[in-house]
Amino acid sequence: MKKQVIAAMLTVSLLAAGGTAVTQAFSLGSILKVGGVTVLVDKFGDQINDFLNKLLMKNGVGTDYATKVVPVLSIGTGKYIGAVQVVGPTAQVDKVKAVGQLEGSFNDIARAKALIPLESVDITHLSRVQGVGVSAIIDLKF
Template sequence: MNALKKKTLALILASVLALGGSAWAFNLGDLIGVVGGGFVVSAIAGPINDFINTITLNRGAKVEGHTKVVPIVSIGSGTHIGAAQVAGPRGDAINGTKAVAQIEATFQNRLRVKILVPIDSENPIQRFRRVQGVGVSAIIDLRL
């Protein structure tokens, strides 16, 4: 990664962390062109995960298991299109979750359905398996 990309990422992360108390939304698609979706998600995963856990704790909806933030990947193209917090029991299930696959479908030509599946690979084009016992607890949208 060249120096310009590193500086850009550092500036974005500093802004996100400095304004962490505010409700910000980012469009991850815009950011992918700058530094790559998977790298961005891994760079902000810890602070975003802590932020979500604090909000749910304060609202009386604390997760009893373990949580982490992973990229959302499109099944059709394998591109990173966002991020999600997943929750599940401590141990192999949550540790083995590498991404959330998004599958889009239309029901009876009237309803658009987005199916979110925790998976064990960041590249669903090569192969993936559903991680049993893990669910999606939050969706993170990034918009510049």
């Protein structure tokens, strides 16, 4: 009887510890993904930008405007959630530090994501960069 109680307690302890490890792994993964966006954009942004420019040029849809890869911020949470290529006049593209993403639903028939080129990563004071658009969405793999 005593062995059965000890075995039951051990089983419960292992299950509880396993559940905690999964929760911690998920949280750590989320942190790595959010932090990873800035690391990847800082490290590979220029190379990704060159790749996209060549891809677009090869397919006859290149541009003579300036381009740059920047992170995407969720305006609701302030977290980095991806990356995009922005395009426009050089002076304006140089001002872009991130792109903000706003999401909304229209009469339950459509879902929209607005992408706004921003002068700062501070989402409490949004400042749009005029004359700049998003030319490519980049899916980062972690």
